[in-house]
Amino acid sequence: MNRQSNSKWAAVVLSMAMLTAAACTQGDSKTAEQPKTDGKGQPADAPKAAASGKPQLPLVTKPTELSFFVQLDSKVSATKKSYAELSIFPYLEKETGIKINFVHPPSGMEKEQFNLMVASGELPDMISNNWIQYPGGPAKAVGDGVIIKLNDLVDKYAPNFKKFLNDNPDIKKDVLMDDGTIYAIPLVRKERVQRYTSGLQIRQDWLDKVGMKVPDTMDDWYAVLKAFKEKDPGGTGKVIPFGNSNDLAVRNFMAAWGMAYGFYIVDGKVKYGPNEPDYKPFLTTIKKWYDEGLIDPDFASTDSKQFDAKITGNRIGAYSALLNGGMGRYLDLMKNDPNFKLAGVAPPLTKDGKRYNFQSAVLTGYDGSGVGISSKSKKTEEAIKWLDLGYTEWGHNIFNFGIEGESYNWMNGYPKYTDAVLKHPSLSPTNALSQYTIADLYGRFFNQDERKAEQLLIYPAQKEAGPNWAKGTPERQYPMGVTPTLDEGRKLASIMNEVNTYVDQMFLKFIMGNEPLTKFDDYAAKLKQMKVDEAVSIQQAAYDRYLKR
Structure with a gap:
């Protein structure tokens, strides 16, 4: 198939995908208005920063749908057609009131589909991408109107992510632009032990x-x-x-x-x-x-x-x-x-x-990956609230470990994966976990937990590999946060x-x-x-x- 025919076919697939995404973004949009405050300058309906337990749920007053463009990880595609089939997403929909409609590009055509999507201007609410690798960098992604600056939204509706940045200035330095612009809610690996992957x-x-x-x-x-x-x-x-x-x-x-x-x-x-x-x-x-x-x-x-x-x-x-x-x-x-x-x-x-x-992310724990909110979204408030879940304790546990009692249980204060993950009859622990949550998949927007890695490295050779790779200094690595x-x-x-x-x-x-x-x-x-x-x-x-x- 020549390049022109290939592009035409991809455009057809894209159009079908975007029709689905567009359908998901109608009916619940809100006009931009000044939020009500609680008298202290904070939005009255903003979720409170959660030091422990659940955040304030549901996130919305009526059922809402958000579209999410993200590559379908091969660990999932072997057994499922969409992330929507992972057990955490029906659970999250029930708890938050927000349904996520995934737009997955065809396997092997991810970059082409992303480029076609951007060229078409038909954008979903949320887009997963490595924004540092966007041609020209994240500033150009914002300038091109693909994603929007998130600072005001974070200030109003993402207290948990904001607190994480303030508590971790070294990471904050990497995930912001020079002028302080927040362009995506990122995947980070705070602990260095997780960076040698x-x-x-x-x-x-x-x-x-x-x-x-x-x-x-x-x-x-x-x-x-x-x-x-x-x-x-x-x-x-x-x-x-x-x-x-x-x-x-x-x-x-x-x-x-x-x-x-x-x-x-x-x-x-x-x-x-x-x-x-x-x-x-x-x-x-x-x-x-x-x-x-x-x-x-x-x-x-x-x-x-x-x-x-x-x-x-x-x-x-x-x-x-x-x-x-x-x-x-x-x-x-x-x-x-x-x-x-x-x-x-x-x-x-x-x-x-x-x-x-x-290797990327070894130096700073940030490889440029994250979820941005598109310039075409009419539900930016709902999107940022949903993404902020990744930086609550509740959401952190869901995205790293799954649903308690199903893929993990607490044992003496430690989130221990169940046998359904660690002793699956036909899947490796990593692939088995990927049937429940996005801990090791494309589309992450949270701090990856080192306790996940501790349990999924079940072979001695795996446990020895990281320290061997760590013998190489990252001092010459170009920081991923440079914009x-x-x-x-x-x-x-x-x-x-x-x-x-x-x-x-x-x-x-x-x-x-x-x-x-x-x-x-x-x-x-x-x-x-x-x-x-x-x-x-x-x-x-x-x-x-x-x-x-």
Whole structure:
């Protein structure tokens, strides 16, 4: 199917989805009026900040519906058609008086559907997205009329979120723009232990068979992958020393040169990895691995199902994946194979003996994800009240643990998951929990609870992986909370849309040999022609302002 036909089909799907969303937003809209106060400057009907127990419910005086655009997580899509089928949402509707009508884009078309939705101007009440990654940043998302500034709404109707920000100034610094604009209700991970959620993983049993240790340096990695290739410890005859479901995993090895595949910081100066001199030796190394069959020849086109089949088929020796959705799931799928063992591998050492971790949210606990309220919503008051639930104790527990007595129970003051989650007959604990609540799904807008992670990491290898990944310092990570101004965002989007496309294309061409590395200087010159240096300067100015917040 060509791109034009694909777009037309996507537009049809979008129109159908938005008709549903539009139907959900009619009938209960309120005109903008000054709220009644309690004599102390607070809205009389605003929910009181809940230090414990339930907030003031219901949130509305009559049944209300809100539409919510959010990607349907694969942990849910295998068994359900919508988040509406998770047990917490009928419960929340009953308690709050607000029904959530989910608009889920078709799997694999999330970005295209989001762009089409924005272009159409037909927006639901609430939109889940990584707003830092919006072309031009959150200021441009507000300037484009996709989402609205939330400060007044938060002041009037979201006392719990406001209190959380005031109690956590380090997080507040990251989730606001330079001018103090609140653009979304965010997902945050306050405790650092929760931030190490993905990284390099390796077959420990394969290492044992070839008599080698977990690799530390790039030379170690080369030796291990060569041994996997030559000795075939999986015994399939079709060994893939390093594999992944997309080309991003290979880029993790840029950390061995102290670089990221994007913007990063060195001694206060902003850098763009694919524009740095050390990018060429990185490409040279990965191309050598690719030419020698140490990397899956289909690494750029393997989808998640194909990747899963290669893992469970004992073909892949090392890869990069999530802690739960990757390592935990594979250990669960292979639990009947006593030989299957995995280990989390620390980021590779640089030549001067340092380790750098560039995984998002490791530095600040905020990765840019959150739920914004659209400029087309006529129910902004109801939407912000509903989102504020995530920062009440009651809502925090629901979104992290589910419904008491169903997916968890209190045991000596600890929210203990039930056997329905921890001992599900066919699902991993993470996937089982995803039948009840959104604790590990797209669309989160609350502080993720460390007690969730403590219970879902059921395998020793998972518990050891996080500390291994934490050996890499996040000091060079570009803070996710940095936000360009509207004008800067427009320039940045114009430049980086072209740059990113070119860099991605050339990465594949260099690795696969479609373009010789002798043309690297031409590639670098092309980036300068595309004004990548101006993009770096914009990011530098935004970073400098961020430091002064």
